[in-house]
Amino acid sequence: MxxxxxxxxxxxxxxxxxxxxxxxxxxxxxxxxxxxxxxMKRIWGGNILMKPILRIGVTKHLTFPERGEHIPFTLENVAYENDRGEECFAWIRQFNFNKPRNFDAIMTFNMKKNNITDYLGLHHDFISDISLQVLDNGGIKITSSPIRYKRVTLPKAINGQAEVIEWYDDSTEQFHIFVEVKNHYFGTIFGYEGTFSIQYKTIK
Known part of the structure; x- marks a missing residue:
């Protein structure tokens, strides 16, 4: 498969x-x-005018208002089949500030568009299309379309597009990650960059 x-x-x-x-x-x-x-070496971004949206996003596991440096981070990836028989790939990210904050998503393959659909947040009702590119160093670049709420594209003032770059460093045996989510008017909503290692565990 x-x-x-x-x-x-x-x-x-x-x-x-x-x-x-x-x-x-x-x-x-x-x-x-x-x-x-x-x-995460650093977590940055968030125009003051975006603060109310960042706070609302906390409950939906979409965004968070905290910023800082050297923030402990965990990421769980698991593939599974949903109730409709679709192959899904979950991204469960947690940033451990004084309070843990989550940024979660479920991705599926869209056969009609031949690309990835990204269902963001706790309730998976924020949606974007994903394009993928393999980089010269063997890394991957993931770029999102503007976000839709269900079937309606959000206004530019509260919308965001994400760029994710991930690669592996053989010398340190670590993954590197760079993520930036930008708004058309207010610039970076939030971004983070850091390193992590992975362990694989068998599930039933």
Whole structure:
């Protein structure tokens, strides 16, 4: 069984670093969960006019108002089949400030568009389309479309587009991550960069 990312990337998937192929290759048949632990070197962004939206996003596991440096971080990736028989890939991110904050998503493969659909937040009702690119260093670049709430595209004033770059450093045996979510008018809503390592655990 091919993972949703292998389907979306096609032959380019083979150009990913082996460590990324292992992570992005998880399927419901793998019966494994990838647990990443590390440190976000810095978390930044958030125009003062965006603060109310950032606070609302906390309850939906979409955004958070806290910022800082050297923030402990965990990431759980697990592939599973939903009630409709669709292959899904979960991203459960937790940033451990004084209070833990989450930024969660479920991704699926869209056969009609031949790309990834990203269902954001706790209730999966914020949606974007995802494009993927394999980088020269074997890393991956993930770029989102503007966000829709269910079927309606959010206004530019409260919308955001994300860019994610992830790669693996053989010398340190760590994954590197860079994420930035930007608003058309207010710039960076939030961004983070850091390093983490992964352990794989078998699930039933």
């Amino acid at each position: 091919k993972s949703i990312y292998e389907k979306a990337l096609g032959k380019d998937y083979d150009n990913l670093h082996p460590a990324l192929q292992k992570k992005f290759g998880l399927t419901s048949g793998s019966k494994k969960i990838a647990i990443g632990t590390g440190i």
